[in-house]
Amino acid sequence: MLISWLHLISLAAYLGSVVGLWCIVVPALSAVRDHEGQLILLARSLKYYNPFQTAALGVLVLSGAFQLTELKAAYRELFIKELGVTLGWKLILSFVLIVFSTYQSMAVGHRFVRRYEAGESFSPQEFQAVTRKLKITTLTILLLAVVTLWLGVQLRGR
Numbered sequence: 739m740l741i742s743w744l745h746l747i748s749l750a751a752y753l754g755s756v757v758g759l760w761c762i763v764v765p766a767l768s769a770v771r772d773h774e775g776q777l778i779l780l781a782r783s784l785k786y787y788n789p790f791q792t793a794a795l796g797v798l799v800l801s802g803a804f805q806l807t808e809l810k811a812a813y814r815e816l817f818i819k820e821l822g823v824t825l826g827w828k829l830i831l832s833f834v835l836i837v838f839s840t841y842q843s844m845a846v847g848h849r850f851v852r853r854y855e856a857g858e859s860f861s862p863q864e865f866q867a868v869t870r871k872l873k874i875t876t877l878t879i880l881l882l883a884v885v886t887l888w889l890g891v892q893l894r895g896r
Contacts, residue, residue: 752794
């Protein structure tokens with residue numbers, strides 16, 4: 739029971755962070771007119787977003803794995819027959835979601851923050867490239883998360 743609550747809380751934290759990036763940070767970047775202000779806002783936002791998102795996803799994956807073990811014990815020999823296809827798709831989508839989240843957090847976000855904190859300058863074109871990557875990955879992550887969540891609900895309903 740505790741693992742189920744931990745899974746739900748980490749799901750809410752993970753989805754909340756991704757939705758917050760999309761609904762708060764991205765529009766706020768458009769509201770800031772000067773380039774330096776946009777850089778400061780994005781660097782400060784990502785400095786908190788990246789570890790929070792990564793930690794929430796880690797807890798989500800681990801708590802999901804624990805629940806899967808409990809589910810397998812409950813179904814025993816019927817496990818694959820009853821849950822195999824749905825579970826297979828959920829695991830595949832979860833893996834792709836983890837890849838996109840890690841790419842967004844480490845390859846885009848963390849790299850941007852490190853460069854900014856090191857005092858490197860960003861041209862407006864470089865900044866646009868970073869924000870475009872963030873927008874694309876955020877939408878992809880949200881889509882994958884919704885489908886993965888739906889598959890998880892289907893598994894629980896059985």
